[in-house]
Amino acid sequence: MRTIIIFLIIALTATAGYSQKEKKRVRKGNSEYSEGNYQDAEKEYRKALMEKPDYSKGTFNLGDAMYEQENYEESTKLFSEIIERNTTNEEKAAAYYNLGNTFMKENKYKESIDSFKNSLRLNPNDKNAKYNLEYARKKLKEQQQQQDQNQDQDKKDEENKDQNKDQENKDKENQDKKDQDKKDDQKDENKDQDKKDQNKEDQQKDQQQQPQQISKQDAQRMLDALQNDEKKTLQKLQKQKAQAVKGSKSDIDW
Numbered sequence: 001m002r003t004i005i006i007f008l009i010i011a012l013t014a015t016a017g018y019s020q021k022e023k024k025r026v027r028k029g030n031s032e033y034s035e036g037n038y039q040d041a042e043k044e045y046r047k048a049l050m051e052k053p054d055y056s057k058g059t060f061n062l063g064d065a066m067y068e069q070e071n072y073e074e075s076t077k078l079f080s081e082i083i084e085r086n087t088t089n090e091e092k093a094a095a096y097y098n099l100g101n102t103f104m105k106e107n108k109y110k111e112s113i114d115s116f117k118n119s120l121r122l123n124p125n126d127k128n129a130k131y132n133l134e135y136a137r138k139k140l141k142e143q144q145q146q147q148d149q150n151q152d153q154d155k156k157d158e159e160n161k162d163q164n165k166d167q168e169n170k171d172k173e174n175q176d177k178k179d180q181d182k183k184d185d186q187k188d189e190n191k192d193q194d195k196k197d198q199n200k201e202d203q204q205k206d207q208q209q210q211p212q213q214i215s216k217q218d219a220q221r222m223l224d225a226l227q228n229d230e231k232k233t234l235q236k237l238q239k240q241k242a243q244a245v246k247g248s249k250s251d252i253d254w
Contacts, residue, residue, distance in 0.1 A: 022052040026048045042062060056082055096118040099115045
């Protein structure tokens with residue numbers, strides 16, 4: 001990118017006009033500017049404008065000093081003032097040129113292109129303006145490509161975000177289903193166990209309520225045992241009765 005333009009006041013003859021304070025301030029400011037002392041140059045240009053507020057060269061060069069200090073907002077304002085004033089085509093072309101460079105620093109390439117075009121309308125032979133115009137067009141193209149890439153990346157990121165969210169929802173649904181199935185299985189197991197326990201309890205109750213069934217052989221043995229017990233008991237009673245009769249005596253006095 002080509003450098004900005006600064007208006008110089010060249011003292012060719014010692015005329016009365018050059019004794020004016022604002023011009024002296026501008027010359028001193030230009031000297032500081034050429035040494036890279038942009039803050040000191042700014043002070044001198046502002047002093048010149050205090051002497052003569054509508055002094056175009058002071059306004060223009062102050063814009064240059066602000067540009068070098070990267071105060072692009074202020075420099076844009078000052079160059080725009082030159083364009084709006086009733087100045088020469090040369091000054092307007094230079095102001096448009098510097099304004100284009102200022103926009104370039106702010107990455108405002110569309111505005112920069114417009115400024116360089118306006119400069120070339122007033123000064124078609126300005127090679128620097130032509131060069132900077134093409135440079136601004138190149139930077140605008142790169143900027144647009146970068147913006148497109150960023151938009152594509154943002155779109156992909158959003159799509160990935162949506163996909164991840166969908167997958168998270170699916171995973172959650174699957175996990176919820178597994179948890180629910182597990183709960184249902186546990187409920188079924190509990191029901192089965194409860195049923196088994198109830199059946200066992202019912203069986204125990206039935207066994208307690210119903211008389212125990214025995215086989216015919218066991219019943220016969222029990223019957224024989226009872227008959228034998230009755231027989232033995234009868235024999236014992238008969239024996240006791242016989243002994244009682246035998247051992248008794250009459251109390252009658254014959």
